[in-house]
Amino acid sequence: MTAQFLIVTDVDSTLIRDEVIELIADSLGAEARAHVADVTERAMRGELDFSQSLAERLLVLEGVPVSVFDDVLASITVTDGVEEFVSEVHERGGVIAAVSGGFHEILDPLAARLSIDHTRANRLGVTDGQLTGRSVGPVIDGAAKRDTLESLRMNLGIDAQRTMAVGDGANDMLMVEAAGVGVAFCAKPVLREAADVVIEQPDFRLLLPHLP
Template identity: 55%
Template sequence: MTHHLDEPGAPLLFTSGAPGLVVTDVDSTLITQEVIEELAEVAGTRERVAEITSRAMNGELDFAESLRERVATLRGVPDSVFGDVLASITPTEGARELIDAVHAAGGHFGVVSGGFEEVVAPLAASLGIDFYAANRLEVEDGVLTGRVLGRIVTSQVKVECLREWASSLGVPMARTVAIGDGANDIPMMNEAGVGIAFCAKPAVRERVSVQLNVPDLSLAITPLGLSRA
């Protein structure tokens, strides 16, 4: 049975208490943009990158491969682009309210991103987010090389982060929430006590029964047993 959190009478997802940890995807979930597409705008490759992103988020492409392919198009872009993109980022409606509600109930908030630490880290700091994981772009002589550094935040890494953060807080998995929009968020949403597909791709909605199809994260506050801060 599918539960739509944006409909009147949406069910309570926690019958007692509130979640101890909420983890969300970043691009098209916590924020309205896809950061790699904003970077690609500067490189003049936005259309190509957007097409690859769409196919990856719908589960048609291997995420790590698709990320490397997209990042390769950014070669030669000056690293000043990070500040420009960060300034243009728009948090999704209700994002700040959800974060504040989780904190008001004594919980913690984390984000896992297939995007980039150079943007995600300052974004997390500005929103008061407790944990983050994201990819890193290689920069040499002030320009992007078109390569990713270190581990790529795949669907499995997102699951590992959820588990690790919950364990570090002493929060049982049953008291965790994962929210995302893409195919690479499905394992994390299935691993959490409650998984919420947020304005998700069709392939994701088919596999996640709790859905929020209106772009307002604050609509998840009451069903999660939280109160507006």
């Protein structure tokens, strides 16, 4: 069956209400989480380069055991309406992808549970069952998110106007600008200014009237 349209959504603070890297930092205590949260917030406002901010936050996580992944998955809060949104997208012949500056180790099982078709995210370095404090492979920054949107739509044979990108921070701006329908979802001011649609409430069902 030919795909009718494409949805690409950010994950942290969009598809889910959490920031996964902060949930991982929880295992190190309140001070570590507060530091990671501060760097995340500044990056999402566009005050810090995303790749540099990711490297700084990952260093805090060096030595955390990979067993933390199960705890993080158990504590994630999926945004209201996501299941209904994904079901409706599929019912109408659409394809949905989740792209994240977070991590495949968390996103892949989450996406499988939510019936999301494609994923792209960073990969965490692991040695002897512990995080190395670094990522492996290319960093999924704003340009990589936009490129994922473009490559998926071309592979699926979908016109640019039949695409939607959903995000909340500066790291999502390029894909939001590239999509036929760019959505700022409970977003930072820098992204609201670039979006075609602004959603104020954390409920994915509010996206349904705007499907491309």
